[in-house]
Amino acid sequence: xxxxxxxxxxxxxxxxxxxxxxxxxxxxxxxxxxxxxxxxxxxxxxxxxxxxxxxxxxxxxxxxxxxxxxxxxxxxxxxxxxxxxxxxxxxxxxxxxxxxxxxxxxxxxxxxxxxxxxxxxxxxxxxxxxxxxxxxxxxxxxxxxxxxxxxxxxxxxxxxxxxxxxxxxxxxxxxxxxxxxxxxxxxxxxxxxxxxxxxxxxxxxxxxxxxxxxxxxxxxxxxxxxxxxxxxxxxxxxxxxxxxxxxxxxxxxxxxxxxxxxxxxxxxxxxxxxxxxxxxxxxxxxxxxxxxxxxxxxxxxxxxxxxxxxxxxxxxxxxxxxxxxxxxxxxxxxxxxxxxxxxxxxxxx
Amino acid sequence: xxxxxxxxxxxxxxxxxxxxxxxxxxxxxxxxxxxxxxxxxxxxxxxxxxxxxxxxxxxxxxxxxxxxxxxxxxxxxxxxxxxxxxxxxxxxxxxxxxxxxxxxxxxxxxxxxxxxxxxxxxxxxxxxxxxxxxxxxxxxxxxxxxxxxxxxxxxxxxxxxxxxxxxxxxxxxxxxxxxxxxxxxxxxxxxxxxxxxxxxxxxxxxxxxxxxxxxxxxxxxxxxxxxxxxxxxxxxxxxxxxxxxxxxxxxxxxxxxxxxxxxxxxxxxxxxxxxxxxxxxxxxxxxxxxxxxxxxxxxxxxxxxxxxxxxxxxxxxxxxxxxxxxxxxxxxxxxxxxxxxxxxxxxxxxxxxxxxxxxxxxxxxxxxxxxxxxxxxxxxxxxxxxxxxxxxxxxxxxxxxxxxxxxxxxxxxxxxxxxxxxxxxxxxxxxxx
Numbered sequence: 027x028x029x030x031x032x033x034x035x036x037x038x039x040x041x042x043x044x045x046x047x048x049x050x051x052x053x054x055x056x057x058x059x060x061x062x063x064x065x066x067x068x069x070x071x072x073x074x075x076x077x078x079x080x081x082x083x084x085x086x087x088x089x090x091x092x093x094x095x096x097x098x099x100x101x102x103x104x105x106x107x108x109x110x111x112x113x114x115x116x117x118x119x120x121x122x123x124x125x126x127x128x129x130x131x132x133x134x135x136x137x138x139x140x141x142x143x144x145x146x147x148x149x150x151x152x153x154x155x156x157x158x159x160x161x162x163x164x165x166x167x168x169x170x171x172x173x174x175x176x177x178x179x180x181x182x183x184x185x186x187x188x189x190x191x192x193x194x195x196x197x198x199x200x201x202x203x204x205x206x207x208x209x210x211x212x213x214x215x216x217x218x219x220x221x222x223x224x225x226x227x228x229x230x231x232x233x234x235x236x237x238x239x240x241x242x243x244x245x246x247x248x249x250x251x252x253x254x255x256x257x258x259x260x261x262x263x264x265x266x267x268x269x270x271x272x273x274x275x276x277x278x279x280x281x282x283x284x285x286x287x288x289x290x291x292x293x294x295x296x297x298x299x300x301x302x303x304x305x306x307x308x309x310x311x312x313x314x315x316x317x318x319x320x321x322x323x324x325x326x327x328x329x330x331x332x333x334x335x336x337x338x339x340x341x342x343x344x345x346x347x348x349x350x351x352x353x354x355x356x357x358x359x360x361x362x363x364x365x366x367x368x369x370x371x372x373x374x375x
Numbered sequence: 376x377x378x379x380x381x382x383x384x385x386x387x388x389x390x391x392x393x394x395x396x397x398x399x400x401x402x403x404x405x406x407x408x409x410x411x412x413x414x415x416x417x418x419x420x421x422x423x424x425x426x427x428x429x430x431x432x433x434x435x436x437x438x439x440x441x442x443x444x445x446x447x448x449x450x451x452x453x454x455x456x457x458x459x460x461x462x463x464x465x466x467x468x469x470x471x472x473x474x475x476x477x478x479x480x481x482x483x484x485x486x487x488x489x490x491x492x493x494x495x496x497x498x499x500x501x502x503x504x505x506x507x508x509x510x511x512x513x514x515x516x517x518x519x520x521x522x523x524x525x526x527x528x529x530x531x532x533x534x535x536x537x538x539x540x541x542x543x544x545x546x547x548x549x550x551x552x553x554x555x556x557x558x559x560x561x562x563x564x565x566x567x568x569x570x571x572x573x574x575x576x577x578x579x580x581x582x583x584x585x586x587x588x589x590x591x592x593x594x595x596x597x598x599x600x601x602x603x604x605x606x607x608x609x610x611x612x613x614x615x616x617x618x619x620x621x622x623x624x625x626x627x628x629x630x631x632x633x634x635x636x637x638x639x640x641x642x643x644x645x646x647x648x649x650x651x652x653x654x655x656x657x658x659x660x661x662x663x664x665x666x667x668x669x670x671x672x673x674x675x676x677x678x679x680x681x682x683x684x685x686x687x688x689x690x691x692x693x694x695x696x697x698x699x700x701x702x703x704x705x706x707x708x709x710x711x712x713x714x715x716x717x718x719x720x721x722x723x724x725x726x727x728x729x730x731x732x733x734x735x736x737x738x739x740x741x742x743x744x745x746x747x748x749x750x751x752x753x754x755x756x757x758x759x760x761x762x763x764x765x766x767x768x769x770x771x772x773x774x775x776x777x778x779x780x781x782x783x784x785x786x787x788x789x790x791x792x793x794x795x796x797x798x799x800x801x802x803x804x805x806x807x808x
Contacts, residue, residue: 028669028698030716034798036709036784037702037731038540041384043746043791045739048377112739154740154792239378242745291377291744296758298749340759342774347754 045153048291049113051240055231056120056286062227063220067128071220077132079119081139082160086115089148114153118143121286122161124221125279125326130168138168157336159293162283162329169326222279232285245294245305246284250275252309252364259365260317260372280312283325288332295339299349303357304339308332310364318371379749380789381608383709385540390666395547395675398690400475404448404681405468405720406432407460410515413437416444418469424452426471427480429656433469440517442507445657446471447680449478458683459719461705463712468720471681485654491562496523499566499652506651508658512545512612512641513706515724518648521638522566529636531572532621533560533645535583536605536612539707542727544662545642547675549576549583553590556642559649561598563640571599574642575621577611578604609709610752610783614639628753628779643726658723665691667708667730669701678721684728685717700733709784739792747786747796753779757786761799769807777803 063071094101122139142164147156222228235241257274261267275281288294288308295304308328315324339345346353408416413435420432426446433444453470460466504519512534533556537545549556556574564572576583587602605611605620614632617639619625624635632638640648643661650656659680666673671692678687684703688694694701704711705719708729719728747757756775763771777800786796 028694028701030703030714031700031733032715033702033713033733034795034801035704035711035713035782036787036797037704037711037713037729038383038708038788039734039736039793040380040789043789043793045742045792048742048744048791152740154742242377291742294743296743296745296748297756298745301745342756342759342763342771345756345759347748347751347756 045114046112048240049117051235051238052117052286053113053120055234055240056117056124056221058227058230059124059221059224059282060120062224063124066223067220070128071123073132074126074128074130074135074220075120075123077135078123078126078139079116081136082115082119082122082143085140085143086148089144112153115143118147118160121221122164125161125165125219125282125287126168127218128220134168134172137172138164140164141167154292156292158333159287159290159329162287162326162333166326166330169321218277219279222282225276225281228281228285232281235285235289241285241289242291242294242301244298244301245289245308246281248302248305249284249288249308249312250281252306253280253313255361256310256313256365256368259369263369263372274313274316279323279325283312283329284308287325287329293329293333293336295336295345297340297345297347299347299353300339300345302349304332304336306357306361307335313368314371317368317375377744377746377749377791380746381606381610381750381752381785383538383540383609383785383788386666386668387541387543387546389541389673390543390664390675391546393543393547393673393675395551395662395677396690398676398678398682398687400448400473400679401682401686403450403453403470403472404679405456405458405470405683406444406447406681407458407466407468407720407722408433408435408444408455409466410435410460410722411462411464412515413442416467418455420452422452422454426450426452428477429483429659430480431482432471437517440520442509442517443505443657445507445659446480447657447659448473449476450474459714459716461712461714461719461722461725463705463714468681483654483656486652491652492565494565494652496566496568499562502655503648503651506655506657508644508647508651509724510641511643511647511658511661511724511726513710513724513726515722518640518644521633521640522563522648524567524633524638526633527636528567528569528633528638529571530622530638531560531563531567531569532617532637532639533572533574533642534612534614534617534639535574535576535642536617538577538609538612539709539711540609541666541729542664542707543666544664544675544726546580546583547664548646548662549642550586552646553586554594555646555649557587557590557595557598557600558653559645559647560600560640561595562648562652563645564598567638572601573621574600574602575605575617576602577607579607609785609788610781613752613781613783616752628776647723661721661723661725663687663721663725664727665730666727667704669695669698669732670730671695680721680723682721683717684719684721687721687728688717688730694730698732702731702733704729704731709788710782736793738794741792741794744791746789746791750785750789752783752785753781755780755800757796757800760803761794761796764799764803764806767806772803772807777807780804 142160146158146160146163150156236243254275257271261270295301311328312324415436418433428449430446431443432446435442451472455469457465458468500519500523508518510516584602603621615626626632647658663676663678665687703714760775760777780800784797
C-alpha cells in the first residue's frame with residue numbers, strides 16, 4: 027500500500043520542457059557559425075573559443091566554491107548552485123568568443139571572459155538573476171580597456187572592417203567598393219569578429235532556434251527591422267542606393283547580436299509587447315551609435331544599455347500581456363519620432 | 376520553449392473507450408452535511424430511522440440559500456461521523472446503511488410530457504431547488520439561482536468540453552445517454568424561454584458530434600440546438616473562454632454571463648435537470664472516472680453519490696505495485712484537490728478521482744522565458760506576480776490583477792524551469808484577499 031502524499035494542483039508538467047534544453051539549443055544553433063570560424067581562422071579561432079569557454083567555466087566554479095567557503099560550508103567537488111550542467115555558461119562563453127576579433131591575445135580573451143561572467147552574471151546571483159548579458163559585458167569591457175590590442179589580422183583590405191571603413195565618412199558608399207553585399211552575406215573575404223562573418227549561417231542557427239521555440243523571434247525581427255527602417259529612411263533622404271540598407275543589416279554583427287544576444291530571455295523583457303519595444307529600442311540605439319557615435323559598432327553597447335531598462339519595460343503599471351490600442355498609437359508616434367530624430371541628426375553630419 | 380502553449384497532453388485514451396460500469400451498490404453511503412458554502416445543517420431523521428430512496432433527510436444552510444439533503448439509497452440511518460470532502464476538508468457526514476431495495480420515496484413520481492410542457496420557469500426552479508441540484512462540473516453552484524435568472528437570455532450553452540486531461544466521464548455520459556442531455560437542455564430552454572442553444576464540444580471529439588447531431592435530427596427535429604466544435608486546448612472548458620470561442624463575447628472578469636444574454640450549464644447538470652424534472656429525483660448517481668497512471672485498471676463508473684473512493688479503488692484492483700508514493704486527486708489533474716486519504720466520499724459535484732505517481736519535479740531558476748505570460752488565459756503575468764510574492768509587495772500583486780486568476784494551472788504546466796507558479800499566484804490571491 028503506497029503512501030498518499032499531498033500536493034497542490036496542477037499535478038502535471040509539460041513534458042520535455044527544461045532549461046537545459048533551451049540552453050543546449052542555443053549551443054547547437056551556434057555550431058555552424060563556430061565551425062565556419064574555425065575553418066576560416068584556424069588555430070586563432072580554436073584558441074579564442076577554448077580560452078573563453080574554459081575561463082568562464084573556471085571563473086564560475088571558483089566563484090561558487092568561494093561563496094561556499096564564505097558560508098562555512100564543507101568543501102565539495104560538485105557544487106549544486108553551479109550551472110555548468112545546463113549549458114548556460116558554455117553558451118555564454120561561446121557567444122563571447124564568437125564576437126571577438128581573430129587577433130585578440132589570449133590574456134585579453136581571458137580577462138574579458140572572467141569579467142563578463144563574474145560581473146555580468148555571478149555577482150547578481152547566477153543564472154536567472156543577471157541584469158547584463160555576460161558576453162556583451164565582457165566584450166565591451168575589453169573594447170574599452172584593450173582597444174588597441176583588438177586588431178583584425180585577416181589579409182584582405184588592410185584589416186579594416188566594413189563599419190570601420192565607413193565610420194569616417196558615413197554616407198560615402200564608394201568606400202565600400204571592396205565589400206560586396208554577397209560577400210557580407212556569405213562571410214567570405216571580409217574581416218570581422220570570428221563568428222559574425224557569415225550571415226547565412228547565423229540565420230540557419232536562428233531558424234533552428236525558431237523551430238525549437240527556444241528563443242523569442244519577435245526581438246530579432248523588431249531589432250533588424252528597425253535598423254533597416256532607419257537605414258532606409260536615411261538612404262531615401264540622402265538619395266543613396268538601397269545597398270546602404272543591406273550593408274547596415276548584414277555587417278557588424280547586427281544579425282548575430284539580434285539572434286543570439288538580444289534574445290537572451292534573462293536579460294530581455296517578459297511580455298510580448300515589451301519584447302517588441304525592446305527590439306525596437308535596440309535597433310534605434312544601434313543605428314544611432316553606428317552613424318553618430320565614436321565607435322563604428324553599436325550592437326554590444328545597445329544591448330548593454332537596453333539591458334538596464336528591462337525592469338522598466340516590465341514595470342507593472344506599464345506592462346500588459348497584449349498590445350492595447352493606446353500602446354499602438356504611442357508606439358507609432360515613437361517610431362515616427364525616431365525617424366525624425368535620425369534625419370535631423372543626419373542633416374547635421 | 377518560449378511560446379504560447381495551451382495544448383495539454385490529455386491521457387484520455389486510458390478510459391475514453393471504456394463503457395461505463397454499473398457499479399454494485401456499496402454497503403453504506405455517506406451523505407455530506409456540510410460543504411464549502413454551507414456550514415450548518417439540520418437533520419429531519421435520527422439514527423436508526425428507515426429512509427427511502429430520494430427522501431429528504433435534512434437541510435444544509437448556506438449564506439443565502441438552503442440546500443435539502445437527500446438519501447441516495449434506501450436503508451437505515453447510521454451515525455454522523457467526519458470524513459474528507461472533495462475540497463480536502465473534513466466535513467460531517469451521515470451514514471445510510473443500504474438495504475439494497477431502493478424503495479422509492481412517495482415523492483419520486485414520473486411526470487408526463489404534457490405536465491412538463493405546461494410548466495413555467497418558477498415551477499421548474501422550485502423543483503430544482505427542492506432537489507438541490509448544483510453545478511455538477513465541479514463548481515457546486517446552486518443551479519436554481521442560475522435557472523431563476525430574471526435577465527433576458529438569448530443563448531444557452533451546454534459545456535461538454537471537458538478540457539482537463541484524464542477525465543472522460545462527460546464523454547461517456549454523452550455517448551451513452553445523449554437523449555437525457557438533450558431533454559435536460561430542452562427543459563432548461565423551456566424554463567428560460569429561449570429558442571436557441573449550443574452544445575460545445577472539443578473539435579477532436581468527433582464521435583460526440585456525430586452522436587449528438589444524429590439524435591438531434593432524428594428525435595428532436597423541432598429544437599434549434601447546434602453542436603459546435605471548439606478548440607482542442609486547455610482551458611477551453613472555462614466558461615469565459617467557451618463563450619468567447621463559441622459566440623465571440625468576452626465576459627469581463629467579475630461580471631455574470633447572464634448580463635450578456637448567455638448562460639452556461641455543464642452537461643452533467645443538464646442531465647441533473649432532466650432527472651429532477653422528469654423523475655422528480657435528486658442526483659443520486661453520477662458518471663465518474665477513476666483513472667491515472669498509478670491505478671491498475673482505470674474505469675468509468677456509474678456511481679452512487681456518497682460512495683467512498685476507497686471502494687472504487689478496490690474495484691479497480693487498487694494501486695499499481697512498486698510505487699512508494701501516490702497522489703490522490705479529486706477532480707481533474709490541473710485544478711483538482713489532492714487529498715491525504717482514500718476515505719473520501721463521492722459527492723454530486725465530484726467528476727473523478729485521479730491517482731498519479733508521485734513525481735518530484737526539479738525546480739530550476741526562472742529564466743524569464745515568458746511562457747507563462749504567453750499562455751495565461753486571463754492575460755496575467757504569473758511570473759511577475761510570483762516575484763512580487765517573493766518580495767511581499769502587495770501593491771504590485773494588486774496592480775497585476777492577481778485576483779483575476781482562475782487557478783487553471785497552465786502557468787505551472789508550461790514552466791520551462793518547472794516552478795510551481797500557480798502556488799505563488801494562489802498565495803498572492805490570499806495575501807491581497
